[in-house]
Amino acid sequence: MLKTDGDGPADAASRRDEGAVSRFVERFAAQLTDAGMQRMAARVFAQLLASDGGAMTSAELGEALRISPAAVSGAVSYLTQVHMVSREREPGSRRDRYVLHNELWYETFTRRDQVLTQWGKTLREGAAGLGAHSPAGARVAETAAFFEFMQGEMLGLMDRWRAHRATLDLG
Amino acid sequence: MLKTDGDGPADAASRRDEGAVSRFVERFAAQLTDAGMQRMAARVFAQLLASDGGAMTSAELGEALRISPAAVSGAVSYLTQVHMVSREREPGSRRDRYVLHNELWYETFTRRDQVLTQWGKTLREGAAGLGAHSPAGARVAETAAFFEFMQGEMLGLMDRWRAHRATLDLG
């Protein structure tokens, strides 16, 4: 055990204010949940985001969020699936550590691309089935065009983010 | 009842192939559902998208999707809430028509902006609570910066979409 789990007074600036951390985690997780993310996945993600190393073990996550190992496992396997978190074996131990990607948002949004592709495909086929000259077909085709447009813009957008990120003064 | 609901052969090109419409609607709705949208709302939205006028009455939606008036009502009130659909009173009748916005994607994505603002706020506060010079604080601040960046880009992006849209040959 690395530290007591008490919520005792923060002894000076060196210690994290766990109360504040928890409030942030729960608040942000709730917003993600509202946006459609699974609750446990959102909480685990937010907790990782608020951790100093950007990485925690299953046990640490379980304790911080007060959830069972099973819940951690489920959340992590979802986050892994969508490539927001990766699993690392901690050398010299048999624990896994769950790690945020360092280019997190770049990766995540670039990945979204594939969802857009899938949507675009469905829409193109739908438009074809409706007949390109029917009003409905035209509307569906416009929607397809929108997602294709977004896809095209995404790369440039993410590159601009990278550039912008480099100019930030973090920490 | 406007027409039989059988899946008989489409009688010539003049008639919509309702089977194809339905397949498209269900497929696209499923994808939206996977992305976090309520099922009924997704189905109603997809059905409207595939309708010739971009507008349908409650009864038409109910018949096409084989759901109750109550379900239509619920779905529509959600879609109205998020400004993807608006309600119109059909003159000379006491039916409502549910109508897609014509600048649908422009509106919808511009609206998303407000979600980003909210997230950004939570993240900024979280970063402050964590301490700007702690690694965790820096990570959260970077995330806040990302959403602020996205917000800033969104306007230009949507304007480019409008311009691009104008060049499309629809129908």
Add this chain to the structure above:
DNA sequence: CTCAAGCTTCACAAATTTGTGAAACCGCCG
């Protein structure tokens, strides 16, 4: 080879969500 830490899987119980029928409501028509 054996032990044991720790992750995952399974089956289940609880909680939430979903969609329905039925009743209430609203506004127009006669």
Add this chain to the structure above:
DNA sequence: CGGCGGTTTCACAAATTTGTGAAGCTTGAG
């Protein structure tokens, strides 16, 4: 002002989702 088409609200039943405890599996350490 009574009737009626149409929509919304309500309470409930069904289905899905969620999170847990406990058992099982995997793998490193000794």
